[in-house]
Amino acid sequence: xxxxxxxxxxxxxxxxxxxxxxxxxxxxxxxxxxxxxxxxxxxxxxxxxxxxxxxxxxxxxxxxxxxxxxxxxxxxxxxxxxxxxxxxxxxxxxxxxxxxxxxxxxxxxxxxxxxxxxxxxxxxxxxxxxxxxxxxxxxxxxxxxxxxxxxxxxxxxxxxxxxxxxxxxxxxxxxxxxxxxxxxxxxxxxxxxxxxxxxxxxxxxxxxxxxxxxxxxxxxxxxxxxxxxxxxxxxxxxxxxxxxxxxxxxxxxxxxxxxxxxxxxxxxxxx
Amino acid sequence: xxxxxxxxxxxxxxxxxxxxxxxxxxxxxxxxxxxxxxxxxxxxxxxxxxxxxxxxxxxxxxxxxxxxxxxxxxxxxxxxxxxxxxxxxxxxxxxxxxxxxxxxxxxxxxxxxxxxxxxxxxxxxxxxxxxxxxxxxxxxxxxxxxxxxxxxxxxxxxxxxxxxxxxxxxxxxxxxxxxxxxxxxxxxxxxxxxxxxxxxxxxxxxxxxxxxxxxxxxxxxxxxxxxxxxxxxxxxxxxxxxxxxxxxxxxxxxxxxxxxxxxxxxxxxxxxxxxxxxxxxxxxxxxxxxxxxxxxxxxxxxxxxxxxxxxxxxxxxxxx
Amino acid sequence: xxxxxxxxxxxxxxxxxxxxxxxxxxxxxxxxxxxxxxxxxxxxxxxxxxxxxxxxxxxxxxxxxxxxxxxxxxxxxxxxxxxxxxxxxxxxxxxxxxxxxxxxxxxxxxxxxxxxxxxxxxxxxxxxxxxxxxxxxxxxxxxxxxxxxxxxxxxxxxxxxxxxxxxxxxxxxxxxxxxxxxxxxxxxxxxxxxxxxxxxxxxxxxxxxxxxxxxxxxxxxxxxxxxxxxxxxxxxxxxxxxxxxxxxxxxxxxxxxxxxxxxxxxxxxxxxxxxxxxxxxxxxxxxxxxxxxxxxxxxxxxxxxxxxxxxxxxxxxxxxxxxxxxx
Numbered sequence: 045x046x047x048x049x050x051x052x053x054x055x056x057x058x059x060x061x062x063x064x065x066x067x068x069x070x071x072x073x074x075x076x077x078x079x080x081x082x083x084x085x086x087x088x089x090x091x092x093x094x095x096x097x098x099x100x101x102x103x104x105x106x107x108x109x110x111x112x113x114x115x116x117x118x119x120x121x122x123x124x125x126x127x128x129x130x131x132x133x134x135x136x137x138x139x140x141x142x143x144x145x146x147x148x149x150x151x152x153x154x155x156x157x158x159x160x161x162x163x164x165x166x167x168x169x170x171x172x173x174x175x176x177x178x179x180x181x182x183x184x185x186x187x188x189x190x191x192x193x194x195x196x197x198x199x200x201x202x203x204x205x206x207x208x209x210x211x212x213x214x215x216x217x218x219x220x221x222x223x224x225x226x227x228x229x230x231x232x233x234x235x236x237x238x239x240x241x242x243x244x245x246x247x248x249x250x251x252x253x254x255x256x257x258x259x260x261x262x263x264x265x266x267x268x269x270x271x272x273x274x275x276x277x278x279x280x281x282x283x284x285x286x287x288x289x290x291x292x293x294x295x296x297x298x299x300x301x302x303x304x305x306x307x308x309x310x311x312x313x314x315x
Numbered sequence: 316x317x318x319x320x321x322x323x324x325x326x327x328x329x330x331x332x333x334x335x336x337x338x339x340x341x342x343x344x345x346x347x348x349x350x351x352x353x354x355x356x357x358x359x360x361x362x363x364x365x366x367x368x369x370x371x372x373x374x375x376x377x378x379x380x381x382x383x384x385x386x387x388x389x390x391x392x393x394x395x396x397x398x399x400x401x402x403x404x405x406x407x408x409x410x411x412x413x414x415x416x417x418x419x420x421x422x423x424x425x426x427x428x429x430x431x432x433x434x435x436x437x438x439x440x441x442x443x444x445x446x447x448x449x450x451x452x453x454x455x456x457x458x459x460x461x462x463x464x465x466x467x468x469x470x471x472x473x474x475x476x477x478x479x480x481x482x483x484x485x486x487x488x489x490x491x492x493x494x495x496x497x498x499x500x501x502x503x504x505x506x507x508x509x510x511x512x513x514x515x516x517x518x519x520x521x522x523x524x525x526x527x528x529x530x531x532x533x534x535x536x537x538x539x540x541x542x543x544x545x546x547x548x549x550x551x552x553x554x555x556x557x558x559x560x561x562x563x564x565x566x567x568x569x570x571x572x573x574x575x576x577x578x579x580x581x582x583x584x585x586x587x588x589x590x591x592x593x594x595x596x597x598x599x600x601x602x603x604x605x606x607x608x609x610x611x612x613x614x615x616x617x618x619x620x621x622x623x624x625x626x627x628x629x630x631x632x633x634x635x
Numbered sequence: 636x637x638x639x640x641x642x643x644x645x646x647x648x649x650x651x652x653x654x655x656x657x658x659x660x661x662x663x664x665x666x667x668x669x670x671x672x673x674x675x676x677x678x679x680x681x682x683x684x685x686x687x688x689x690x691x692x693x694x695x696x697x698x699x700x701x702x703x704x705x706x707x708x709x710x711x712x713x714x715x716x717x718x719x720x721x722x723x724x725x726x727x728x729x730x731x732x733x734x735x736x737x738x739x740x741x742x743x744x745x746x747x748x749x750x751x752x753x754x755x756x757x758x759x760x761x762x763x764x765x766x767x768x769x770x771x772x773x774x775x776x777x778x779x780x781x782x783x784x785x786x787x788x789x790x791x792x793x794x795x796x797x798x799x800x801x802x803x804x805x806x807x808x809x810x811x812x813x814x815x816x817x818x819x820x821x822x823x824x825x826x827x828x829x830x831x832x833x834x835x836x837x838x839x840x841x842x843x844x845x846x847x848x849x850x851x852x853x854x855x856x857x858x859x860x861x862x863x864x865x866x867x868x869x870x871x872x873x874x875x876x877x878x879x880x881x882x883x884x885x886x887x888x889x890x891x892x893x894x895x896x897x898x899x900x901x902x903x904x905x906x907x908x909x910x911x912x913x914x915x916x917x918x919x920x921x922x923x924x925x926x927x928x929x930x931x932x933x934x935x936x937x938x939x940x941x942x943x944x945x946x947x948x949x950x951x952x953x954x955x956x957x958x959x960x961x962x
Contacts, residue, residue, distance in 0.1 A: 264895070264898045303897065304823075305856075
């Protein structure tokens, strides 16, 4: 049996930031400190860690929004870290990022259709009329009814805005979707809807996902693989069952212990 | 410390730039002091030529600039042709008078504008706010010159205030207290004109800066902690709005300074304004440049003070 | 346990520029007993933040009391004068906001901000207040208090800022602490630390805490009793173990079903479609006839559209507003 090449491959990635001018940090700070990982096509990797662990910096590097200090990144066989700025610009639409607060990157005066069509308008590779037809299809695919196309941002709830962001991210047929704490500020019931939506999209489009979260339960729910990140390094990675049931590292165990649980017994509460 | 040095070097560059520009502009302007002299039949052409050589006016601009810089280093600021003395002593007394007028006007307009702006922001949309907004809107539309002339007419008609100069005739014999009172009564009119000119812009900016801050979460939180309204307004909201207000302070010094040059001329206040006007009309080259330079120094100093205040008020600048 | 706060049929609405009133709370009633932790569970738009601010009569612009009452220590909050209320706020009832980065003054030292709360409610001199502020900070921070005391908010981490907010809230030793989503923007481990701090404070000071959140798992850790809000109404109330263990209302049941109880349980749900509640909470600007949850409910009956169910007690320490239980 031939082993498939991963869609995303990261090899000994390091990202250092220059010390600040005031000289508080004498040495440069490594936000990402030698990370290697692979994500196979159609699969989801969850990157779990706390704020400051470097998970967002890693995402920015993979999305080619930041140049790594050293290390290599491949997407679909292309070595991103070897590309020049012009070539990178052509590849970048293949990777889409979705953040916790999608509204920040949306024009509040535009309609939902305009927002979703924006990437297609910028790329301008398909006809104008088709752009809006496709935007309409995308809206429906993320579970927003056809009538919502003419509404503006203020009329959408948090969950609906996140759906809108996903529709827009899908507009250019990306290979990789990076969700950076994308569901973290949503209500529990809306989170469940979004988890289902993501599953459906993966089934229908075969898109690959990098899911960044601080919530281990959410990671266990969604991911095929979990990588636990602490202070710029991946300290442990494996299948969700291994990570959740047999954590090897102290840090992973601490994360698990801190996860809020519904099944807490009153005895445990009162102690 | 780096911050100060950076600001200081900016200021020095700015002053150099302004001095070069004013040299270029004054030399580009047609005619000079000696052209006027030539028209005078009582002065022989030889005398004029000799004078030109004496003052170095016939030399190329670069040489003149270098000489001027040297004279600045001596504290002379060049030489006044008309007064036949170094420009500096002439300028200093006048500059001092201008400084007195502008700083009084700055202080007074801020003392009035600050509570008014805060009060207006707190009552946004209510009657008091609407009244303040309309009055400032009306004042904003009147040019400084018109305002000064109007006040002058009012003063002449009523005779409430002296309409010119800095001291009354014979004020030398007054007591210390009497002198101050005399000075204040002479200052009233020009200061009023300046304050009325500066006020609308200040009130409006303070109002908008404050109303932006008044919606902040930390003020809401302070209210939830039971912190009294006055404390919230003056100890919490005002420092939070300090950033734009301090920048506005630096700008207001410049605006008041340029306003005061006009008001001084209209109200015959013996400041830089009338001197500069006179110097420009008689093409008294170095006096013009010296006057411009001094105004620029005030302006730069005002902004430098604003920067220092900003540094003092915002720990985020200090610690980053 | 004596009652410290009694909320009866509280109704609050927001008036827009065209004088239409959109209700946010539609008849909320509960009692808070001294020293207990009451969890208020609700999703965005259910009125939980409005509830927090109405208890201090600190409604956002356009907010009005349209009915009901809030009784604190025998006094009616909505009848007190503004100056009386100021003396209650922060001193007797304290509020902890969700976003610590927004609730702290950006250019004031943290110690000063704690001391200012003390200054608002005492006449002691400045030095005494600063010393007292130091003591309060020592209570919420295990170490490094001196550095934190003289720090500005931007120099602190999210968890540290949240602790400062807690310090401000407990500075005057209030009878009631209201915390509105106090851990929503924090990491899992920091969240756990903050929650155990709440437990410690309750134990030490005996203050009653109202913990408002959208996350039932947080309440599982801390709450004695839970109140569930939906569309500005109380749909279920009960002891924490009762309500979390065997929820009655279809909304609460569906909500719990849609989420993983723990990372371990999440593994079991992996790859399966979650039984999410479809649709979204109703728009409160339109008048709701019948049960507010009816359009999304899987067990709707004929009477659900006709009138609103009453809240009825099903067993000791448990009451529900649903016709299934005779509401």
